[in-house]
Amino acid sequence: MTTDARTDLYPTRGAAEITTPRQDPVIWSAPGAPGPVAVKDLQSFERDGFLTVDQLITPDEVAVLHTELDRLIADPAVRADERSVIEPKSQKVRSVFEVHRISEVFARLVSDERVVGRARQILGSDVYVHQSRINVKPGFGASGFYWHSDFETWHAEDGLPNMRAVSVSIALTENHDTNGGLMIMPGSHKSFLGCAGGTPKDNYKQSLKMQDAGTPSDEALTKMADRHGIKLFTGRAGSATWFDCNCMHGSGDNITPYPRSNVFIVFNSVENAAGEPFAAPARRPEFIGARDFTAVK
Ligand code: 6CS
Ligand code: FE
Secondary structure, eight states: OOSSSSOOSSOOSBSSOEEEEOOSOSOOSOTTOOSSSOHHHHHHHHHHSEEEETTSSOHHHHHHHHHHHHHHHHOHHHHHSTTEEEOTTTOOEEEEEOHHHHOHHHHHHHTOHHHHHHHHHHHTSOEEEEEEEEEOOOTTTBOOEEEEEHHHHHHHTTOOOSSOEEEEEEESSOBOSSSOOEEEOTTGGGEEEEOBSOOOTTTHHHHTTSOOTTOOOHHHHHHHHHHHOOEEOOBOTTOEEEEETTOEEEEOOBOSSSOOOEEEEEEEEGGGOOOSOSSSSSOOOTTTSOOOOOOOO
8 A cells, every 4th residue: 555646556565465467668778779788688588587698797807706795794894784684593694785885896896887788778777776785695504585576575665666677696606506596487577476464664674584575475486486487597606697676586595515605786777766665664774775866877
């Protein structure tokens, strides 16, 4: 239930689950618009909701980013900061948010044309960073992320009106088929699954460890998986997966000795700026849902 004049195109977190067909384009740029993504890749992104780039950044660049990740998670001040999420079991750092603001190295990555150029082309406008994070996913039991649509959260809790955001996950370690890689249901971005159940106050304090509000039912997930299948993403360090904000995705635990670390950047169109939550009692902190809509240069 929204309390202002905005139309809520994608109702969620009400009494019951509700499916709404996507009412937004997937590719917002005009056909033939210039950019680093080839036409055939734009077409597969439109159909599947994702595209992979085998080597978005070079091994040397990965080494610089990985060293920076290690530096950040070893810094007691970063660990104690509210931007850091700690693994419940192992007490290791699970994620650090807003890395594009606290690290020069990650700030440069955000404005790298190979990264932001693809986002502008998919979203058809200037873009700003709605959220960035490093996911460490260390071995020996790091917990995964249950099935969800990011847009469901970003609409309900951060007030993004339309599906005009894209995420890129850049692998900083090898993503094997065994160490908790990203799974996406291809094509699931074409319909919105509004979840049942309200949003608790300060939900982010729980949801970034183990999401509850905004979690689909087993029945809905079974229907979606039967219809779309499930694709597991593997790839070398330096590979990248771009995925639409409304893809149903998740990742499993990592019980291997091999970390599955990535940097995750969410670009939102400057035409789709975050507003008041559509289904939450209050805004989330800015380190999770940005309120500075300055376009990436
Ligand atoms: O709540 C969020 O914004 C974050 N949660 C997950 C599991 N994925 C998207 C995003 O990083
Ligand atoms: Fe997610």
